[in-house]
Amino acid sequence: xxxxxxxxxxxxxKKRALALILLVASLVLVYLGGIYINTMKHSAVRSKQIYRxxxxxxxxxxxTQEDYDSTVSSIKNLSVVSTTVLVNMESYILxxxxxxxxxxxxxxxxxxxxxxxxxxxxxxxxxxxxxxxxQLIISSSLSKNTQFQLGDQFDSKSHKxxxxxxxxxxxxxxxxxxxxxxxxxxxxxPTTTMALRQQTTNTSSDxxxxxxxxxxxxxxxSDSFVVVNCYESINANIEDELSIYRLIxxxxxxxxxxxxxxxxxxxxxxxxxxxxxxFSVYKALGISRKKILWKVLKEVCLIHLLGLFLCFxxxxxxxxxxNQFYYHTLGLHLRYFEFQPFLQTLLCSxxxxxxxxxxxxxxxxxxxxxxxx
Amino acid sequence: MFDISQLTMIYDMDKEDKIYAINSVDLxxxxxxxxxxxxxSGSGKSSFMYCLSTLKTPTSGxxxxxxxxxxxxxxxxxxxxxxxxxxxxxxxxxLIPYMSALDNVIVAATDKKEIAISRGIQLLEDFGLxxxxxxxxPGKLSGxxxxxxxxxxxxINCPNVLFADEPTASLDHTSAFVVMDILxxxxxxxxxxxxxxxxxxxxxADRIIEIWDGKIIHDQLISVGSKEES
Numbered sequence: 001x002x003x004x005x006x007x008x009x010x011x012x013x014k015k016r017a018l019a020l021i022l023l024v025a026s027l028v029l030v031y032l033g034g035i036y037i038n039t040m041k042h043s044a045v046r047s048k049q050i051y052r053x054x055x056x057x058x059x060x061x062x063x064t065q066e067d068y069d070s071t072v073s074s075i076k077n078l079s080v081v082s083t084t085v086l087v088n089m090e091s092y093i094l095x096x097x098x099x100x101x102x103x104x105x106x107x108x109x110x111x112x113x114x115x116x117x118x119x120x121x122x123x124x125x126x127x128x129x130x131x132x133x134x135q136l137i138i139s140s141s142l143s144k145n146t147q148f149q150l151g152d153q154f155d156s157k158s159h160k161x162x163x164x165x166x167x168x169x170x171x172x173x174x175x176x177x178x179x180x181x182x183x184x185x186x187x188x189x190p191t192t193t194m195a196l197r198q199q200t201t202n203t204s205s206d207x208x209x210x211x212x213x214x215x216x217x218x219x220x221x222s223d224s225f226v227v228v229n230c231y232e233s234i235n236a237n238i239e240d241e242l243s244i245y246r247l248i249x250x251x252x253x254x255x256x257x258x259x260x261x262x263x264x265x266x267x268x269x270x271x272x273x274x275x276x277x278x279f280s281v282y283k284a285l286g287i288s289r290k291k292i293l294w295k296v297l298k299e300v301c302l303i304h305l306l307g308l309f310l311c312f313x314x315x316x317x318x319x320x321x322x323n324q325f326y327y328h329t330l331g332l333h334l335r336y337f338e339f340q341p342f343l344q345t346l347l348c349s350x351x352x353x354x355x356x357x358x359x360x361x362x363x364x365x366x367x368x369x370x371x372x373x
Numbered sequence: 374m375f376d377i378s379q380l381t382m383i384y385d386m387d388k389e390d391k392i393y394a395i396n397s398v399d400l401x402x403x404x405x406x407x408x409x410x411x412x413x414s415g416s417g418k419s420s421f422m423y424c425l426s427t428l429k430t431p432t433s434g435x436x437x438x439x440x441x442x443x444x445x446x447x448x449x450x451x452x453x454x455x456x457x458x459x460x461x462x463x464x465x466x467x468l469i470p471y472m473s474a475l476d477n478v479i480v481a482a483t484d485k486k487e488i489a490i491s492r493g494i495q496l497l498e499d500f501g502l503x504x505x506x507x508x509x510x511p512g513k514l515s516g517x518x519x520x521x522x523x524x525x526x527x528x529i530n531c532p533n534v535l536f537a538d539e540p541t542a543s544l545d546h547t548s549a550f551v552v553m554d555i556l557x558x559x560x561x562x563x564x565x566x567x568x569x570x571x572x573x574x575x576x577x578a579d580r581i582i583e584i585w586d587g588k589i590i591h592d593q594l595i596s597v598g599s600k601e602e603s
Contacts, residue, residue: 002486003469003476012471281467284428285481285526286456288449369428370467 004287006298010306016271017303023264024307030253030348031315034341036099037242037249039334043097044238047105048231049178052210053122055217055230056089057193063225071226075195080209080216082122082198085115086190091163093181095145098332105142107161110184120182122199127172135171137182143173144331179331257348261355268300268356272363280370293364297357304353311345374534374564375402375425380434382420382587394420395431396587404533406579407560410568417587418568419538425566426459426536427451456483460527464539466519468511468526474518475507478525489529496525500555517548524555535565541574549574 001008010017057075059068076084088111092104110116116131131137138148146160148170154160155167168183197213200206210231220228282292319334327334382395394417402408410418423429425436427443436443438454446454455461468477475493482489497507500521511519520540527535537556541549549571556565557577567575575581583591 003472003480008476009471277467278469281469282481283452284455284461284463284467286452286454286459287481288452290449369423370463370465 004291004295006295006302009299010302020264020267020271020303021307021310023260023267024304024349024352025310025314026260027256027308027345027349027352028311028314028318029256031311031341031345032318033249033252033256034344035315035319035335035338037245038338038340039098040245041238041242042335043099043103043332044242045235047095047097047103047179048234048238050105050108050180051229051231051234053197053213054119055195055213055220055228057084057195058191058227058229060225060227067225071220071228072193072195075217075220075228078195078216080198080213081195083118084193084195085118086111086192087115087194088185088188088191090191091161093142093146093161094159095142095179096330096332098327098334104162105179105181107136107163107181107183109188110182111186111188111190113184116182116184118196119194122196123176125174125176127174129172131184132171133183133185134166134168135183136168137172137174138170139176139178139180140173141177141331142179142181143170144329145179148173253344253348257351260348261352264352265355265359269359269363272296272360276363276367277370279364279367283367284370289364289367292367293361296360296364300353300356300360304349304356308346308349311349312342374404374439375400376435376437376440377401377425378435380421380424380436381432382417382424382429383432393417393587395424395434397434398587398589400582400589400592402564402566405560405562405564407557407565407567407575407577409575409578409581410566410584411570411572411575411581412584413570416584418584420587421584422536422538422566422568426461426534427455456481457530458533460530460532460535462520462524462527462535462537462540464542466511466523468519468522470511473508473510474502474514474522477511477522478529481526482529484530493525493529496528497522500525501551515548517544517551520544520548520552521555524552528559531563533563535559535563537565537567539568539570541569541571553577 001011055075057068057072072084075081088109089106091107091109093107095103095105097103108119110119113131113133120127120137125137127137136148136154142148148160150170150173152170153167154164154169156164158164161168165188166185195217197209200209214230214232217228217230218232220226221233279292279296283289316336319336322334377398377400380395380398380400381393384392384394396417398421410421412418420429424431427446438458443451468474469480472480474497475490478493478496479486479489482493484492494504494507498504502518502521506514506518511522514522520543524537524540527537535556540556541552544552553574556567559565560579567578569575572581579595581591581593581595582589583593
C-alpha cells in the first residue's frame with residue numbers, strides 16, 4: 001500500500017478512523033427519524049386504504065333531507081359509481097400502528113348480505129364459506145395486528161371493538177395486506193350511505209378505476225351541508241396532520257446536524273492538529289502543498305463516505321430487526337428505504353463535511369517547519 | 374554548487390530590535406564533500422540551512438544553486454527542488470509514527486513503488502537494519518535506528534545535497550559515529566552539510582565553517598596533508 005495514500009492512514013490508524021467513522025454514522029439518527037416520520041404517513045395512509053373503493057355520504061350540520069337525497073341521487077347517477085348501499089360505521093376496532101400507538105379502524109357493518117357481497121366482489125375477495133350475519137370477515141393483516149383468531153367472539157363489553165350492540169364472531173380470515181373488518185346485520189341501524197365504485201374485471205385495472213372514482217367525487221367535497229368523504233379527501237387531511245411532525249423532524253434534523261458538525265469538526269481538528277508535524281515533514285521533503293491537501297481531503301472524504309455507508313447500513317439493520325421481532329408479528333412493516341430521509345441525511349452530511357474541509361484547507365496553508373509544529 | 378551572496382535573514386522586521394539570524398553572508402559551496410557548520414545556539418546555523426534548502430525565504434541576498442537563483446523559482450519549483458535534489462536529516466528524526474520504518478523511507482520517493490521499496494530496503498540494510506526491524510514502527514526502534522531510518526529517507530531520491538541539522542544530537546557516541554560514517558561515505562560524491570555542536574563528529578569533514586551571530590567567523594578547509602583557513 002502506498003504510504004502516502006488515504007487508505008494507508010485509515011489502515012494504520014484503525015481505532016481513530018473507526019471512531020471518526022462512527023461519529024459520522026451517528027447521522028443514522030436523522031435517517032431513522034425520517035423513516036419514522038414517513039412510516040407515520042404510510043401507516044396513516046394504509047389505515048385509510050379501504051376508502052379507496054367507496055365514498056361515504058353523511059348529512060352535515062344544517063342539512064335537510066331534500067339536500068341529502070339530492071346529493072345521494074346525484075352521486076348514484078355518476079358513471080363511476082355502481083350503486084349506493086346503507087352501512088353502519090359506528091363500530092371501531094383497536095389496532096396498533098408502526099408507531100406503537102393505538103389506531104381505530106372502522107368495522108363496516110352492512111345491512112344485507114347482498115350489499116356485503118357487492119363490496120367483497122369489488123375487492124376481489126373470496127371466502128371458503130358463505131358469509132352469515134354477525135360473522136366477522138377480517139383481513140390476515142388485521143388478524144396479526146389484533147391477534148384476532150377464528151372463533152373469537154366480541155360483544156358490547158369488548159375493549160377491542162367498541163360500538164357493538166350484539167355479539168359478533170370471527171368466521172373468516174382473508175389473506176390481504178390491508179386492515180379491514182366486515183360483517184352484515186339486517187337489524188343494525190345504518191348511519192351512512194356508501195357509494196361503491198364500479199367494479200373492474202381484474203386487479204390491474206383497479207388503480208385506474210379508483211383514480212377516476214376519486215376525480216368524479218372531488219366536486220362534492222366542498223358541499224358544506226352534505227359531507228362526502230373518499231380516499232383523496234381523507235388523504236389530504238393526513239398531509240395536514242403530518243405537517244407538524246415534518247416541521248419537528250426538520251428542526252430536529254438541523255439540531256442533530258449542528259451538534260454532530262461541531263463534534264466532528266472539533267474531533268477532526270484535534271486529530272489533524274496532532275498530525276501537523278507530519279505535514280510539515282512532507283513539506284520539508286518536497287511534497288507539494290497541493291498533494292498534501294489532496295491527501296488530507298481524500299482521507300476526510302473516505303472517512304465520511306464510510307461513515308455514511310455505515311449510517312445507512314445501521315438504519316437498514318435497525319429496520320430489519322425491528323420488523324423481524326416486532327412489526328411483522330403485528331402485520332406491520334417498517335420501511336427500509338425512503339428517499340426523503342435519505343436525501344436529508346446526505347444534506348446533513350454535507351453540512352458536516354464542508355466545514356471540516358474548509359478548516360483543513362485553512363490549517364494546511366499554515367504548515368511550517370517540523371520544529372515549529 | 375551553491376553561490377551565496379550577501380545573504381541576510383532578519384526576524385521581527387517590524388520591531389525596533391531586529392534580530393539578524395544571518396547577516397550578509399557570502400559563501401561558495403562545492404558539489405561534493407562533507408561541510409560542517411558549527412556555532413553556539415542562536416548563531417544562525419539552522420536559519421542558514423533552511424535558506425539554502427528553500428524552506429525559508431531570506432530577507433535579502435541571493436542564493437544560486439547550479440547557477441539558478443532561488444528568488445526566480447516559483448513555490449512549486451522550489452518544492453520540486455527539495456523533492457529531487459535535496460535531502461533532509463533533522464535533529465529529531467521526525468519519522469511518521471504510524472508508518473513502518475520502510476514506509477517512512479519511501480513515503481517521499483519519486484520512483485515507482487517497486488523501485489522505491491527495493492532501494493529503501495537496500496538503504497536500510499546498508500545502514501545495518503534487519504528486515505524484521507524494517508516492518509517496525511519508529512516507537513519500537515532505538516534512537517540510533519530511528520536516525521538511520523531518517524537518513525535513509527533523506528537519501529531515497531539520491532539527492533545532490535544532503536542537509537543534516539544536528540543529526541547526532543540525540544544519539545550516543547557509537548551511534549553518532551555510525552551515522553557520521555554513512556554521511557562521510559555519501560559525501561564522497563555528493564554535498565553533505567552538517568550542523569553540529571560537537572566538533573568530534575566532524576573529524577572527517579572536508580570543511581568546517583564557524584558561524585557566530587549570523588556571520589561566518591571562521592572557514593577552515595581541511596584536506597589530506599594540508600589545512601587551509603579563511
